[in-house]
Every structure is written in structure tokens, then in C-alpha cells.
Amino acid sequence: MDKHTIYHIAERVGVSPSTVSRALSGRGYCGPKTKSKILAAAEEMNYAPNSAGKALKMKQTNKILFAVPDICNPFYFDMINGINQVLEEYGYLMILFYTKHSLKEELKAIQNVKEKVADGMIMVSFDFGEDNICAINALQAPVVLTNKYVSPAGRDRFDYVYVDTYEGIVLGTEHLIRQGISRIGYIGGSLAEQTGHQRFCGYRDALTAAGLPFAERLVAESDYTEHGGYLAAQAMLRGADRPEGIVAANDLMAIGVMKACEEAGLRIPDDIAIVGMDNLDIASRVHPKLTSVALMQEEIGRQAAQVLMDRIRGVPRPPGEIKLLPRLVVRDSSRRHAAQRG
Template sequence: MPAIKDVAQRAGVSVATVSRVLNDHPAVRTDTRDKVLAAVADLGYRPNAVARSLRTHQTRALGLVISDVLNPFFTELARSVEDAARDRGYSVVIGNADERPDLQDHHVRTLVDRRIDGLLVSPTDGGSPLMLDAARTGTPMVFVDRWIEGEGLDEVPVVRTDGGAAVRDLVAHLHALGHRRLAIIAGPAATTTGRERVDAFRSALREFGLALPADHIGQGDFQADSGRRVTARFLDLPHPPEAIFAADNLMALGAMDEIRSRGLRVPDDVALAAFDDIPWFVHTDPPITAIAQPTGDLGHAAVGALIDRIEGRPAASVTLSARLVPRRSCGEPEGSTP
């Protein structure tokens, strides 16, 4: 395997000059750079990434810890992060926390030990001492989708979606369709997204003069089984809800399974809507009304903020907007929606 000294000899320059070219140093003449790159191509030379990281104190690798890789939202988010990072010359190492704080800590520890240049995290809960220590001791970090608060975390940018307006649009949509008894399958109260979506739903109901009784709030965990379990409880009530809003896509699918298992139909017997649109919602019967996040934009904005932090530039938090995508699972007229 050719070494850097072989490239230097072929190009007729010093090893130091080859190193400057490979590290994109601006103080290299164009003709010298061309000679070095030609020698690299001729010899098939590949720089030693480990050695380079020791010299430059950079690995050109980002860590991404996501809450659940089986959740289509996070799968799409991971892909957009990888695409954005690759465009900027970085690779991505992904850890799946599976909504478990202990696995989250394992991945944070492993990624920091591997000397990643920066860390993107969508926390599974209110945070952990390990993650807080990583942020406070100088690891460049950005929270994406979810975030945690605490002393020493004020400088950590948050890249997220504000779904409040879209949830209000959904409640207005349900109200216009004649639904008055509404219920929500909430996400974990320990997560910022879990709390925000319940608060937005309650506020929108209040605006339209609708109540949200305690038995119309069900605690889920962003997994399909919890959506099915909470829906079963809703349907067993003396006066079941006319419409169910699931605070994520997997819980919505669990809800639909429970509704169908009882021989009931969506939307004839109960309407169903979801937060976090996914591509196959258009293929369910009926297609599911959902709130869509700009997932690709989230990933690109998060990578941009993290690289700004890595390279010593100011990095601001970014808040994007979700939007309502009406289909036919809430009783919309046939052919009137996408």
C-alpha cells in the first residue's frame, strides 16, 4: 500500500506539502495541488483516517443518537442527517436508544469515546447525567426534535418543529366535520414533544369550547402497543370519543388495529388522526389524516448547526413549522382531500 512519502516522491514535493494539500490548506499553489492530487490518483493512495484524526484532532465523524430507529420519523431523520453530513464531508455513526435511557447513555458514551467531532441527540427522556456531562465538558452538541433543559445547557442549540399551529388546524378541521368528543393518545410526559402535543391539543380544544376530560387523555410511549392499549380504554368508555388524535404515527397504527379488531370502522365509527405523517399513510384504508413535520429540513438544519459549533461559529436554535395533511380518516368527503 503506498505511503504519503511515495506520493511526495511521485509529485516531486515534500511530505509536508502533500499533507497540506490533503488537508485543504489554502496556502498551496494550484499547480502544486494538481500535481499532488494526480500522484494520489496514480498511486491509489488513501490517507490514514486514524493518523489524520490524531494530527488534526478531528475525525470528520458525527454521532447521532435517535430515540427509536423503527419509528419512520426517526428513520427519515437519520437519512436526512446522513445526506447533509456527507455533503459537508462528514460521516455519521448512529446509535438507536429504543426509547431507553440506559441505551441512550451507552451510545453517548461510545460515541464520545470514539472521538466523534460532535453529537446530535434526540433525548429519550429528561436527560441523563452522562449526556449532561458531555454537553457541559465541551462536546459540540445539538438537540434535534426533542431537547432537555438544565444548568449548563442554555448554549446547546435546539432544532425542532413547532406543531402548535398544526394541532390547532387539526382541531378546527375535526370541529368543522362535526366531531365534539375528542381524545388524545399522548407521548411520554418526560419528553418535550410528549408534553407539547398534549398542551397544544388542550389549548385548541379550549379555543373551540370543547372539553378534554381526564378519561379522554391516554398515556402512551410512542410505540404501537400503547396506541392499541389506550384506544381499547377509550372505546370501553360509556361515551367513547368521536375522534382520536394519536401523538405519533406508531401509536396511530396501534389505534387503528384496536378499532378494526372490534369490528369498527374508521371513520364511520371513530375518526383517527396522527402526528408525524409517514409515506404509507396514503395507502391505508382509509388514508390517515396527519400532521407532517419537515423532516428533511430538520436533519439539514441540525447538521448545519452542529458543524457551526464544531468549527467555532455561533449556532442558533432553529424552529420549523408542521402542517396538517387532511385525508379521509376523519370523515372528510370522498375526493375532497389529497
């Protein structure tokens, strides 16, 4: 059966389409008896409003775009939960856009917002730069980033809500140093990307501050996946000067590191201590339980969504950043006994 419209309801009740529209929308006057007949007819005919037509008329879609580089990483599940908690309060829906860690796909997401598929966007990227930032600044819609980015020329037209992952890696590295570990390896993302470089700098600077030497052989670039962490750790553990501890830039890679250590016959934390970052639920379910840096991903999602909804609704708020601080959660994978620390 064809979908019923307000014209069908008007014909059934014997009123004008504009009267039906007023009754269904609750805007404008419609007598109580007439309204009751219209609502009864709408229910009987299983009427559903045309959301596309309503969006065109109201110039609003009641949707936001959430662009993420990896739909398999549980980190983003928590962020989605935080975003949805806010969107539900405003009757908004989320469109998930998988950018595949690709600038080309990020630009497609931005184009979708430009074409008014959604009223605004929250975007996660490992590498904000001139291309995607220029496209975002050209939009006539609000955007919230989950990385800090400030254009050289200023005048940015977006907000950002982020956690300081540089400081997160500093916390993880310093924790191993306090355990008496001096030969510490690091497995992170691409050093050519904004996020990968920032996290690497946290590791390097923590070593420097402690007066420890930096060894290039103990640094590996990977892809934030469990398999990537596993392969990087395998290569790092082959040398005679293998590390006594490893800091991984996320929990998935850290779990891959644990697998490589197990296959190499190394005991965790007795032979090698391991720290991850993200504090995913799985960190407390692996054996030994994984020490990790909590990045407040659900809170990032919640606050990013609130900023975005305020912008969409025209609620005044100061421009700029919301910065969240990471927190070290110590578990068995890095705890060493006093005798081991020397």
C-alpha cells in the same frame, strides 16, 4: 498483503516520506515530476490514507453522531436524509447511535462525543432533563438538539432545531372539533416525559379553548409504536362512551388505532375519525388515507446539520433556536360530510 504507507511509497520512488506527504496532501511544495511519480506509485500500490492517524493529527474526525431513540420508526429515516444532504457537502459521515429510549444509552452517546469519536452530535430524545443536559453542557464539542430545552440557570452550550409538536396536536384536535366532534380521545407517549407531556397539553388546551370537557378515560399513554396504539385504542373503544374521534401523537400509533377500529366493526371516518402526526409516506398508503400533522422531519435534519457544521467550522451564527411550524394534511380518515357534522 500489509497496508502500504507513505514510507513504502517513499522507498519505491526514492524520496523522503515528508515529500510523499506533501504530494499526497497537496500542502507544501513538491515538484511536478516528483509529484506525478508519487501519485502514480500510490495508485499502483493501492495506497489509502490512515483516517485514524489523520484525525489524530488534524484533531478532527470528519464524523458526526446522530443519536435516536428508535431506529424502526420511519420518521427518523426522513431526518437522516436531511442530515446527509448537508454532511455530503462537507465530506462528513454520520454515525448512527441507537439510544433505545434510555437515559443510560443517551449518556453513552454523549461520552462517545467526549472521547472524540465524532466532532459533534445531533440528538433526539423524548425527555431532556438535568442528567443528559448537564452532560451535554460539559462537552467541548457542538451539539444540536431536536427538542426545545432551556436550563433553569441558562448558560446552555447547545443549539436546538425543532418543530412545535404542542401546536401540532392542537391543529389535529381543532380539526376534529371543526368536524362537529365533541368526544375526542387522545393516545400519546408517557406523560412523565417532556415530549409526551407537551403533546398531551396541546390536546387538553384545544379542548379547553373550545369549551369541551376533558375526560381522563379518553386519554391513554403508549409507546409510539403501531402495536402500542392498537392496544390503547382497544381499551378505549370498549367503554359505552367510546370516542367519536381519536388524535394519536404519531402516525404509527394512529395506524394501530385504525386496526383496532376495523376489528371493532367501526367505519372510519363515519363512526370514528382519526388524526395522526408525522405525515409519514405510509399515511397516504393506508385505507382510508390518514389525516396527519406534518412535522417537517427532513427539514429539521437539514437545518440541524447545517447549524452543527457551522459550529464545527467556526462560522459565526447567533445562539439559540430554530423553530419550524407543523402543518395539517387532511385526508379521508377525518373528513366527515356536512350531514354527519349536524
